[in-house]
Amino acid sequence: MRANSSGILLAGDRMEYRLGTLLAEGGEGRVYRLQGREDVLAKLYSEPGIGREVKLEHLIEIGNKRLLHVAAWPLSRLRDSRDETVGFVMESLEGWQPLHASYQVKSRLDQNPYRTWRHLVRIARNLAACVHHVHDAGLIVGDLNESNVLVSHESMVKLIDVDSFQCETADTLFTCHVAKPELLAPELHGKSLEGLRRSESHDDFALAVLIFQTLMFGRHPFAGRPELAGDISLEEAIQKGWYPFTERRNPPIAPPKGLEIDWVSSEIRDLFEQAFDPDSPDRPSAHAWFVALKTLEASLAQCSENQSHAFWHGLDTCPWCALEDRWNLALFQPKFGSSGRQSIDVDRLWARIEAVPEPRRASPPRGLDATQFHPIDTLATRTARAGTPWIPLVIVGAFNAERHPELFILVVAMVAFYLGCLIKVQFQHRFPYNRAQETLTELAHQWELSASAGVFDAEKEAFRKQCDALENSSQRLEIERTKRLRIAHQRELEEFLSRYSVRSLAGVLTLETTSAIVNTLGIQTAADIHPDAMEIGGLAGMEGFHLGPELTKALVAWRTELEDRFWSTSSFRLDPHMEREAQMVIAQENAELRKNLERAPKELGELAEQLSAAQIEIAREALAPVRVIQKHGAYVAALTIGKK
């Protein structure tokens, strides 16, 4: 175990620094925060040495504004109590990410979800600028690789590990003796790097590899599908110039499926060709890369289907749409809503809907109430109204028929007269009146369904909701994501919940209760609580134990609380497949919504016309029954006199 030097006071060139917490540890040394300072860090060597001190002094001396801008330059030496140089102070780049986190699809979507290919081109261009300035100062990076290039959220690039750069004082050459084999120029393979003078061209090879990786979603330019039996290592492919995309040679390696060199402009393609040709004497310089990438950046087109797709305008169709389909994953993440474009678009759609002329707003036909007519009382209505009081008289007449036949005849005559009046009234007035009323009710019903302006209002409201949905695409996408994330990590959730024993609730519930829950219901941990299966009325366990509704609720609440805690502390991210799935769902829904909304004005206009026509038609149909009611209403009214 190495001692942690946190808290130690060290002397800088102009002031003293106190070491804070240990930030990172590598083969070369350790990086510490400095107490009270957020802008700078300290790097301490694991093995200080004389040569190091001279090199460091030289680097600090030549540090200028431009170099400080492109690299975490050493700012001051750090000396310990014995006046020995143990390290140096440099700019703090906390929050910056290594280059590989920028070119890897997954980490990019995690950390900078809205970066487009335009950003990747810019990062490549900024990297070229950094290397150019280092070369311009007469220095060589040497160990240029994906981990010591850092990228800010604004796509700015800085190099770190400056103390390993190759530099030269008047009498000494300080070489860089390390390199990653997959970034090492072919002519250096197999050579000892100790004491070897490296050139700008060596850096330019690594630069070309890193630019390729940045533009091609992290693929190494020499990685491909070998057409020979046996393994081909990256080093071998580099040495032999087996760049799978080359048109100059015939390498036994095919490009990885789906990856097209045509995504980049012919100018960039030529630069790659030149950089990866082992026989080519001069590799493109950092400056050449800078110029070409700047041109590429200025010639990007915007995909009409997906606003997160920027591509080289030399292509007819968007390559990222095709690639996302092919690989079935999201390469980029569209930004919905907040850009303002979406909302302007929705406003336009809604304005067109609002402009549709409304249908007529007439009142529907209504049945007429008989009581509103002034009754016309005739003999017939009066007789029919009299009704039941006749019955006892008929019975009395019938029983006395033998003794008073004349009375019986009178009774029969009266009954006959009554029935005659009743039938007359019913057939002449009541039945037509009722039929007309029914027709009117039927027409009113028809009105509600197919003629009322309310039909139009309901339809318009439905379109308004679709507008809202379209405008809230980002929220809907977030919901889709959350849904998928929760399904994908259900197992981890259950594992998390199973770590919470019901017995730990002993402080809140009584010991007997928790024991009963565990023993008779078999609920050991929070994972055994299934909110959907829990009955509101409580749970009956063995041995007569009954979990009351309150306790059930409390247990469910406990699980919910734990679940919330789990999700709020989890750092799960959707993988690019699921991200794409979620995006596709929203994109499809949006296409459907947009189609509906584009059609809406025409549909609504037609509907309004239909409704207005139907209103007129129904009103016309209602005229006849209304006339019937008006004709017979007075007689029907007479039937109900005194019946209220």
Place this chain on the structure above:
Amino acid sequence: MSKDLDQVPLPGKKIVPFSNAIFAENPEPRCPCLLLLDTSSSMAGRPIEELNTGLVAFKDELMADSLASKRVEVGIVTFGPALPVTHFQTADTFQPPLLTAGGDTPMGAAIELGLAMVRDRKDEYRRNGVEYYRPWVFLITDGAPTDTWTQAASQVHLAEESKTLQFFAVGVAGANFDILRQIATREPVALNGLRFRDMFQWLSNSLQSVSQSRVGEQVPLVNPTAPGGWGSVG
């Protein structure tokens, strides 16, 4: 409890059907590491608990290095019986399984199964144009094989000779080191006590340096049998 004796596979994660798309989203060169873990009944109790804790620490260690988390691929085969528990996947998607002990020690079958998994995985790398480092196979056992192991041993020797993989054997107390010596070409290491955690930390560190090796920078493996290490000469 008899339930504990049943071998229950717990796959790390559902295998994503679009295998080539995994390489599309992460084309980093791979450093496959296969763990052959003895889960026979003699491992029951503390040994298997420590092994499980060690696996969790292994993932955490790998995750701490963002490049290693995308390059090192972990595959697990347990034996008692021989089962593929985790198919090769990078550390960032690897979920440490919860192993249970039970059954006998079919080490030979497990080695053969494991080597076949490594071969298949390498084919997949090749098909998808992804580079890879020489695979590591790490055998951990506390007993002796209960099946025939000579076939497995000759496969290991052949693979080591053709430099297609590196095979390491670790014996927990009770392991038959004579047989381990015949299977592995390297000297097997005896685990001190139950220091699985330290062992996995060492493994993670070694894989990190392998997966990011540099020309001119010597990254000698830290000798686990050095004083204070997790192992001793078996």
